Amino acid sequence: MKIILNNREEEFAGSSMTIRQLLDEKQFAFRMLVIKVNGVLIKKEEYATATIKDGDTVIVLHLMSGG
Amino acid sequence: MDSSTRDILKNKKVGIAGCGGLGSNCAVGLARVGVGRLIVADFDVVSESNLNRQYFFRDQIGTKKAFALRDNIRRIDTQIQVDAHDRKLDKPAIAELFGGCDVIVEAFDLTEMKLMIVEAVSEFFPEKPLVAGSGLAGWGDNESLKTLRLGNITVCGDGKTEVSDQLPPLGPRVAIVANMQANVVLEILLSNQKV
Numbered sequence: 001m002k003i004i005l006n007n008r009e010e011e012f013a014g015s016s017m018t019i020r021q022l023l024d025e026k027q028f029a030f031r032m033l034v035i036k037v038n039g040v041l042i043k044k045e046e047y048a049t050a051t052i053k054d055g056d057t058v059i060v061l062h063l064m065s066g067g
Numbered sequence: 068m069d070s071s072t073r074d075i076l077k078n079k080k081v082g083i084a085g086c087g088g089l090g091s092n093c094a095v096g097l098a099r100v101g102v103g104r105l106i107v108a109d110f111d112v113v114s115e116s117n118l119n120r121q122y123f124f125r126d127q128i129g130t131k132k133a134f135a136l137r138d139n140i141r142r143i144d145t146q147i148q149v150d151a152h153d154r155k156l157d158k159p160a161i162a163e164l165f166g167g168c169d170v171i172v173e174a175f176d177l178t179e180m181k182l183m184i185v186e187a188v189s190e191f192f193p194e195k196p197l198v199a200g201s202g203l204a205g206w207g208d209n210e211s212l213k214t215l216r217l218g219n220i221t222v223c224g225d226g227k228t229e230v231s232d233q234l235p236p237l238g239p240r241v242a243i244v245a246n247m248q249a250n251v252v253l254e255i256l257l258s259n260q261k262v
Binding site: 006007031032034036039040041043057059061062063064065066067 | 085087088089090174175176177178179181182185186189190193199200201202203204215216217218220222226227228229230236241
């Protein structure tokens with residue numbers, strides 16, 4: 001399947017995956033992430049269950065301290 | 068700036084969540100170009116350690132940051148309306164204070180607060196532009212500072228430097244990111260204007 005991840009097209013095996021699988025596959029290990037799938041915010045508790053499918057637009061944003 | 072651009076900016080309202088290194092510098096940047104109304108909020112007071120990067124002065128130590136920032140903006144331009152809130156922001160406060168803003172600026176220091184405002188904006192006004200800062204610690208490395216546009220959220224910073232004892236937040240880099248945020252805000256406010 002192909003998704004748009006942070007403005008870039010990326011291809012993954014299979015027809016769907018959970019947020020957790022995406023984070024593992026991309027090796028995103030940051031503590032504080034903002035994740036949106038098709039504009040909808042996905043909360044941390046939902047990472048294991050919320051799924052991404054072909055054609056989805058996904059945002060994974062790492063926020064870090066300092067201001 | 069031509070008069071029609073000035074008029075557009077005069078009628079815009081920008082919310083700035085946090086009046087520290089990002090918020091104070093971003094607010095001043097927006098005030099200097101004549102954004103008519105700024106809603107600024109912070110619960111903290113100016114301390115000596117803030118003066119390495121925040122738009123405050125020695126004689127303001129001990130003053131509430133939101134009020135000190137309002138005073139400093141008035142010294143630049145008396146026409147700008149600054150609504151200053153001495154208040155710790157949470158989701159309900161963000162909904163209440165920033166609902167009428169054209170753009171919201173995320174200017175917190177703590178990661179948890181940055182996450183909170185992204186969630187609040189997503190819940191209450193998912194279409195509203197939010198301009199955040201992420202990755203501004205240390206010095207040098209201008210090349211890594213960039214702007215990432217993700218739907219309604221725009222993030223300015225290097226996306227990698229977390230503040231620590233070895234990588235403190237310092238005036239030059241913090242003010243660059245704050246002004247990158249102000250520049251994105253202007254871009255959004257004037258997006259219907261021909262350049």
